Amino acid sequence: MTHPLPSLRPLHSIVAAFVLVLLLAVLIGGCRTTERFGPVGESARKGHEIVVAGRYFDIGTPVVLWSDPGGHDAYSEVPAFEPAPTGPDGLPVRKRRYGERGNLPADVEAQVRNEGWTPETLSKVARQFVLHYDVAGTSRQCFKILQDRRNLSVHFLLDVDGTIYQSVDLKERAWHAGAANDRSIGIEIAHIGAYPAPGHPVMRSWYETAADGLKVRFPAWLKETGIRTPGFVARPERRELLDGEIHGKRYWQHDYTAEQRRALTHLAAGLHRALGIPLRVPRDSAGRVRTDALSEVEQADYSGILGHQHVTTNKIDPGPAMDWERLLREAKALLAD
DSSP states (O other), rough: OOOOOOOOHHHHHHHHHHHHHHHHHHHHHHHHHHHHHHEESSSOOSSSSEEETTEEEESSSSSTTTTTTOEEEEOOOOSSSSSSOBBBTTTTTOOOOOOEEEEEEEHHHHHHHHHOOOOHTTTTTOEEEEEESSSSSSSSHHHHHHIIIIIOOOEEOTTTOOOEEOOOOOEESSSGGGGGGGGEEEEEOOOOOSSSSSOOOHHHHEHHHHETEEEOOOOOOOOOOOSTTTTOOOSSOSSSEEEEEEETTOOOOHHHHHHHHHHHHHHHHHHHHHHOOOOOOOOOTTSOOOSSSSOHHHHHHEEEEEGGTTOTTTTTTTTTTTTHHHHHHHHHHHHOO
């Protein structure tokens, strides 16, 4: 007796459905990876990306890279705005303004030696985000001082209009915070700084109260501000003069601009997503944000956001105008959105 073969159609349907689900999973996973880290030079850039170990990462706010027109290039080995000094041979003297991250764990050192830096490897090393104010007033002036006069560097500069400039890949060891350089990402925020008296001459010369409110008054010698937003007027977000204690002394400071606050929030959230830098700040036993410097042991163990004031006792930036709690709250809200 001949028995009919069982129909293969249901089996074909099951296999087809499984393959379709698997294909969709791969495609979705691939899309997420591409969206999170796109290879530099291989994916279209929207203008909101930072570079993390040779990969683009979108942080949702305007970013100008060192390779963009008008960017600030710390890879350059000559001054950016002033004539380069010449050596005995008559050629420009070249000098690096950044280095390679050192003091690496053995496994990371082996990975970097064999494969180069990746975002995943960098996340094991870059655990701190150090905030500075530049005492220069604008990002262009800050970069001029770092590049042309002090032979230093920083990963990011944040201008008064909220534009973020990235001057080197985050895998590089920028020279901005001494012993913290190996393990940190640094940013210089355009601001003239904090001072030990509310009527300090520097603050009086950089701010004015007009009919339309308090605003930054750039000095006449600063002929080119470099601000990218046409007609932008830099205004402290909070109009009142802010004060607070740092290293046991009281300082006064005008606020950062609303545009800077927003951009910094996006960058902090982006660095958390890209590298896992925790959204936390140094606190004392009562839970208050610390106003002193961390010890060497504390610094070596710390992961999170901190100020230059937390790295050394001879610095007070980013000063009493930095609203640490708001920065953390709004960055976490961005991540949750």
